[in-house]
Amino acid sequence: MVIDEEILQTAGAETKQYKPSELLFCEGDTPNYYYQIIKGDVKLNNYNEEGKEFIQNILSDGQSCGESIIFIDKPYPMNAEVLTESTVLKLHKTAFLNLLDKSPRLYLEISSFLSERLYYKFIMMQNISSQNPTARLKGLMDYFKSFEVDESPYSFLIPFTRQQMASLTGLCVETAIRTIKHMEKDNILRIKDRKIMY
DNA sequence: TCATTAAAGTTAT
DNA sequence: ATAACTTTAATGA
Helix, strand or coil, X not given: CCCCXXXXXXXXXXXXXXXXXXXXXXXXXXXXXXXXXXXXXXXXXXXXXXXXXXXXXXXXXXXEECHHHHCCCCCCCCEEXXXXXXXXXXXXXXXXXXXXXXXXXXXXHHHHHHHHHHHHHHHHHHHHCCCCHHHHHHHHHHHHHCCCCCCXXXXXXXXXXXXXXXXXXXXXXXXXXXXXXXXXXXXXXXXXXXXXXX
């Protein structure tokens, strides 16, 4: 969890429920709030000229979203779309900044989360530029598995659809599917009734 | 090699 | 039921 829920609530955050496909914010909006996911999944994405989706990241319980932009005076460069029934804490920007102003510890926590996001971006950028599909997908899975306690092979159930994995790595679904099949053959992962175990 | 298109099967809502 | 996801196959850059 980025920031303790009670601290956010005391600071005036409101709890909001979102349904799948609802947007927390979208590209071009001015950032006015700090968002923290209590429960649920949210994707940050963009659409290119042809309308092809690129998913920047998929965030889950305890993570914040859009915080990367709240410190500067620029519109959002991406959309934040809710994927599952979600509960989100929403705190106005000024209250959020006041909160940080009063607590060096919170500043550190936000910085740490920001670093983590930056690290992910860096890893994925490396992956995506000039890497073969296997390396891209493996890079993605390695990153998400790195947070799991159990590091043994095939213990991690990939929490994404193939569609999402393709959009996260800049591949088309069909290539993602074929590559995943190939990786199964090479014992890099296992498939149990369509679920990917890595 | 990978993207794209099309078509069909499967799962989730 | 209908939409979203998964899969296979053919074709082209």
